[in-house]
Amino acid sequence: MSEVSSEARLADYRQRFEELAGAQGLDYYPIDFELVPDTFMMEVAIYGLPVRMPHWSFGVRYIYQHVQHRMGYSRIFEVIFPGNPNRAYLQSRNTLAENTLVTAHVLGHADFSKHNQLFARMQSEVGYRIVEQAADRAHRIEDAIREHGAARVEAVLDAALALEQCIDVTRPVNRPDYPQWEAPADHAEPRDPGFAERYQELPGEAAPPAPDEQVRRADIPPAPEPDLLWFIARYAPELEDWERDIFLAVREESYYFYPLFACQIMNEGWASYWHARLLREADFLPTQVYVDAIKAHSDVVRPYAGEGAVALSINPYHLGFCIWERIIEQQGLEAAWRIRAEEDDFSFVRNYLDETLAADLGLFAYTRRGKSRSLRYEVRDAELDELRELMLAPKFNYGAPRVRASALRRDGSLDLEHDAETDGRGLDLERADRVLEYLQRAWRRPVRLTTVDHDGDRFELEAI
Amino acid sequence: MSEETGSGGGDRHRWYELFSRGARDWLRHNAKLREAVRDQLPELVKDADVLSRPSDRTVQVPVRFLEHYRFRLRDTNQEEGVGQGEAQPGDILRPGKGRRGQGSGSEGGSGDGAFRFVFEFSVEELVDWIWEELELPDLQPRSAGSVVEEDVVPEGWNRRGPRARLDRRRTLKEAVKRRSVQGEGAVPFTDDDLRYRQLKRRERPATEAVVVFILDVSASMDENRRRLAKTFFFWAVHGLRRQYGEVDVVFIAHTNEAWEFDEEQFFQVSATGGTVASSALELAYTILTERYDPGRYNAYAFYASDGDNFGDDRHRAFDRLHRLAGITNFMGFVETPQNFLENGRSEMGRLFAALAARDLAVGSYTVHQQNDIWAAIDAFFRHEARQQQQGEEPA
Numbered sequence: 001m002s003e004v005s006s007e008a009r010l011a012d013y014r015q016r017f018e019e020l021a022g023a024q025g026l027d028y029y030p031i032d033f034e035l036v037p038d039t040f041m042m043e044v045a046i047y048g049l050p051v052r053m054p055h056w057s058f059g060v061r062y063i064y065q066h067v068q069h070r071m072g073y074s075r076i077f078e079v080i081f082p083g084n085p086n087r088a089y090l091q092s093r094n095t096l097a098e099n100t101l102v103t104a105h106v107l108g109h110a111d112f113s114k115h116n117q118l119f120a121r122m123q124s125e126v127g128y129r130i131v132e133q134a135a136d137r138a139h140r141i142e143d144a145i146r147e148h149g150a151a152r153v154e155a156v157l158d159a160a161l162a163l164e165q166c167i168d169v170t171r172p173v174n175r176p177d178y179p180q181w182e183a184p185a186d187h188a189e190p191r192d193p194g195f196a197e198r199y200q201e202l203p204g205e206a207a208p209p210a211p212d213e214q215v216r217r218a219d220i221p222p223a224p225e226p227d228l229l230w231f232i233a234r235y236a237p238e239l240e241d242w243e244r245d246i247f248l249a250v251r252e253e254s255y256y257f258y259p260l261f262a263c264q265i266m267n268e269g270w271a272s273y274w275h276a277r278l279l280r281e282a283d284f285l286p287t288q289v290y291v292d293a294i295k296a297h298s299d300v301v302r303p304y305a306g307e308g309a310v311a312l313s314i315n316p317y318h319l320g321f322c323i324w325e326r327i328i329e330q331q332g333l334e335a336a337w338r339i340r341a342e343e344d345d346f347s348f349v350r351n352y353l354d355e356t357l358a359a360d361l362g363l364f365a366y367t368r369r370g371k372s373r374s375l376r377y378e379v380r381d382a383e384l385d386e387l388r389e390l391m392l393a394p395k396f397n398y399g400a401p402r403v404r405a406s407a408l409r410r411d412g413s414l415d416l417e418h419d420a421e422t423d424g425r426g427l428d429l430e431r432a433d434r435v436l437e438y439l440q441r442a443w444r445r446p447v448r449l450t451t452v453d454h455d456g457d458r459f460e461l462e463a464i
Numbered sequence: 465m466s467e468e469t470g471s472g473g474g475d476r477h478r479w480y481e482l483f484s485r486g487a488r489d490w491l492r493h494n495a496k497l498r499e500a501v502r503d504q505l506p507e508l509v510k511d512a513d514v515l516s517r518p519s520d521r522t523v524q525v526p527v528r529f530l531e532h533y534r535f536r537l538r539d540t541n542q543e544e545g546v547g548q549g550e551a552q553p554g555d556i557l558r559p560g561k562g563r564r565g566q567g568s569g570s571e572g573g574s575g576d577g578a579f580r581f582v583f584e585f586s587v588e589e590l591v592d593w594i595w596e597e598l599e600l601p602d603l604q605p606r607s608a609g610s611v612v613e614e615d616v617v618p619e620g621w622n623r624r625g626p627r628a629r630l631d632r633r634r635t636l637k638e639a640v641k642r643r644s645v646q647g648e649g650a651v652p653f654t655d656d657d658l659r660y661r662q663l664k665r666r667e668r669p670a671t672e673a674v675v676v677f678i679l680d681v682s683a684s685m686d687e688n689r690r691r692l693a694k695t696f697f698f699w700a701v702h703g704l705r706r707q708y709g710e711v712d713v714v715f716i717a718h719t720n721e722a723w724e725f726d727e728e729q730f731f732q733v734s735a736t737g738g739t740v741a742s743s744a745l746e747l748a749y750t751i752l753t754e755r756y757d758p759g760r761y762n763a764y765a766f767y768a769s770d771g772d773n774f775g776d777d778r779h780r781a782f783d784r785l786h787r788l789a790g791i792t793n794f795m796g797f798v799e800t801p802q803n804f805l806e807n808g809r810s811e812m813g814r815l816f817a818a819l820a821a822r823d824l825a826v827g828s829y830t831v832h833q834q835n836d837i838w839a840a841i842d843a844f845f846r847h848e849a850r851q852q853q854q855g856e857e858p859a
Contacts, residue, residue: 043485055489154492310547314546364547365545425538
């Protein structure tokens, strides 16, 4: 078949899929489909967005991806940027059958991102046109490079991108500043009123000076602040405006990425469930296309390990797909709509990955021991609860250690603290040191960080 | 923005086909990496085999990608995770082919050291870096000093001379000038128009140099010491190449005898036997006087050893050193001592100190580890620069 006709056929299938999806109850913002070359797909996979700020660290990912791509290890079928409209990019070199499958898959994603509450909230926070906004920010940063030089901009990006995950998703993107003054004297109350009154009544003395009515300047931050990007953008004593903008740009994109991160299993599972279901019901597809599409489906939605083999990580497509199938089989579609709207990966795995499913999937817990030559993985017993928590552990707190800003001192220096108790151990000191260096260059005053060392004792790092 | 993300348009070239952001950032990474590599310059050349080969003067450096650091929890000896497949509690899995299945590689991020790549630096680039790094003075190609060479250089014009030196262009110029003065009816050429190039004998500073590297290869010079010596030799010869047009290198190894080698063998040689430095110094002297006309070549000699020498050989060695110092611009001693306390107090160290006391152009450098080489190189070339200045001032 010729190139043109397969594109036309794909457009035809798409329309029919959309009708089918609408009849099934899927609901989404309009989707712009575009066929793009694989080089474009690769860059999107690296940057997360089609046009994003320049930084050398993306170059490292690029070369990894490039090599993997060349060796045939990695293949990206589609990418969709949720928004209104959604932007979906399909690879022009996919076969017609593959792109047919991918079209159905994208409809599932589009439905998910419109209705899942985390997605919906973040979308309304960062706006519905992330692709354009990110490109716009990238252009502003390129302007900054022209104006202030690559080295200065790079120093700011080194710091901002290193803290990419340090945001507070429980707060809105547009946050008010901290209150400048402490709330007036609640603490005056608890003092024994009896004594003050009795003192007043003492004869012969001038009335005591009225208790200090002046309100105190509030501490900054009033409580440890996890949103470091915001804190730096707002409170760094010597940042220039264009530098603050860079921190805020990274932060806004980080908000955009969060639901993709926190709902990956659900979202990919949901899209996979729907592409399978839509494909089954697509009586308009020629047999060959259908068969090839189903084959592509089973290549994507399967455990990483083949028959009789073992994998040390789990394919989120497959896991999510299996959980959704189980939910819809047992609780019906109504429950599924609700779950897709209300939950994220944490509750999804905890609520719906049950004993039987875990056994069917052959999930097991392992402990990695030793290094290089003696490296080994010991498979061990684990309760279902433990299994779930082990799976979710890398996702807590956006997958980053909990580092918070604890004080902005009078000399303008910054104190950070790492919550080693919650994280279970201290930071990798060498890396933390390097991050502090990045940070100090942007902050321009001393930056300190407390964590714990190997023995669990308090340990302070400083970059002056 | 619109022209960038615009999906319409019949234009076959879309914006994303014209420009790769990934490639741009990759180039930036490489530029940073090259800078980072500068910090490890001494490490770069320790395996290089390029001293005597000016033709392929590059050094290959395997490097790792730079890491953009983020906060991360400290590594633990035992990490836990969830896997999938046919495994029973109690099974022990080892990384191997096939068993782990695909996909496990993606775990833990795109890991470290999965790929290696190699930078190729030209030696000139490296030497330039060193000069910047050490803030060494730029040495002029030697223009004054003891070593000069007689040469015939063209200088000026004459009205008489052999036919072969007739300067046609100059002659024509003269004719044109004359005709324009004489006006109409002038003869095209006269004998007076003829100009001949004139030659004169001039003293020309020699721009060639020869460097003799002498290495003690007795058993006490282990792999590490040789490597230090080699690294020093490397920088010394390439530094001198900045200064001279041609640099010849002679390699001499010795135990109680001395042999000349080519470079490849030179660093492989090991021999048993005592340490009699005079044998090598003797050989160096012979080679220099026989093969390299002192009128044409600036000679340098470097001697590397751990400093030991037979006591019986002391007078002889001193005598030979003295003689060698007489025909070289500079003589250096690279000492890789057995222990820190021996700095400069070894047998050979004392001999060099004695030469220095007699105001001969010698220097001693103690090198324990790679980093010390910088100090040695620094000292050597500063000495060179001083000597050059002193040489120029009276001129």
